[in-house]
Amino acid sequence: MKKASILIIGNEILSGRTQDLNINYISKKLAELGISNQEARVICDDKEVIKKTALELNQNYDYVFSCGGIGATHDDITSESLAYAFDRPFEYHPKAMEILKTYYGERFNDARARMGMMPRDVELIDNPVSKAPGFIIENIFVMAGVPSIMQAMFETIIAKLVPGTPITYKTITCSVPEGNLALDLEKIAIEFSDLEIGSYPFYKKDGYGVSIVVRGSDLNRIELATQLVCQMIESHKDTFIIE
């Protein structure tokens, strides 16, 4: 099973101005693809920080999915920083420049040409939304930060990823307090140590309860564990919803 990480580059996330949506989107996609998502990092627009983090993730994972910092403005420094990280010339990519010139026509200018500057010898990632391409350097997929563009780019790279058995899950939600179920649930978790069994309490205006998530690749085992969880909840005289 391939191992992956997600790298979000952007001061706007760390300042709290923007709620990140890309980690969640990519995480879901990786689960569907059967690729193990092992960590996500949010870092600032700083050349040395980008270099250090990119090299570390490059070493530790099969795939790194990077979002943000490849636009047309002065604060977009991801491409330049990755050229620096991997010690490659930072230069105009001929095919990217062709795409940009064709798309922008008379509106092509020096700022837009910036989006055609990349580390040498990268493979382009198609951008069906706003044309300016992303790129692949080593095992790092460098995509835009705007969610709609990132999502469109991600679709185009799926064919390049080596999939595993999809990871799926069942969620069983009830209103028994988590602390009442914990000991019985641990027994199920020990019996099904090949699965990941998580317990997520919630506290909302209209009540509290817990969602038990049974997660893994083997549908039969998930089904069996789900049945045990449901029996456990029934033994606490509560009903449940399975999703």
Next chain:
Amino acid sequence: MKKASILIIGNEILSGRTQDLNINYISKKLAELGISNQEARVICDDKEVIKKTALELNQNYDYVFSCGGIGATHDDITSESLAYAFDRPFEYHPKAMEILKTYYGERFNDARARMGMMPRDVELIDNPVSKAPGFIIENIFVMAGVPSIMQAMFETIIAKLVPGTPITYKTITCSVPEGNLALDLEKIAIEFSDLEIGSYPFYKKDGYGVSIVVRGSDLNRIELATQLVCQMIESHKDTFIIE
């Protein structure tokens, strides 16, 4: 200015099941407090991973804000992992146990007692919502992952943080394509290098445009830079909204 990082511990974020909201909440609070938020990490429920990451963030930052993994079930391993990381006994915390026993009364059980187990010699973080306390170990503030509980806990630790000058920002939004403004905007960014000037294009169903964010601690400088950004947009014959 104090430097901080955020640590989200939880498989449910990396599986895509749960959209993280805690990074955004804490990031906003840190900006208001004038504390520099330098990175955020999302890691899985794994003892060695928690140890390695906690020690690294502990070394690199003044404050680490950790969310998740301190509940009553088998998958809550943050407290145990931090005891392991800092080589401290993992044991019942007398005051935490008192709080839990008082709150749960007859419903107190072994699972709930788990929430009273902590590394030795930690300071408790009050939990106004569901009582089970968080704790402070070294410079790490260990809080719950459920957003409403984390937020209530965060309020109680604010008095322990050394604030700086609050970081504020103005957002100027217009419908000029980012690539048309980029060169002029870069000149403003160079003139105001004491501020952070970001450019965030958006692509929505009802149109596209860009938000320019002028961010910093000096209100006068923010005001001046904002005026220049507005003049720049007017010179491109567009209107703008300042927020």
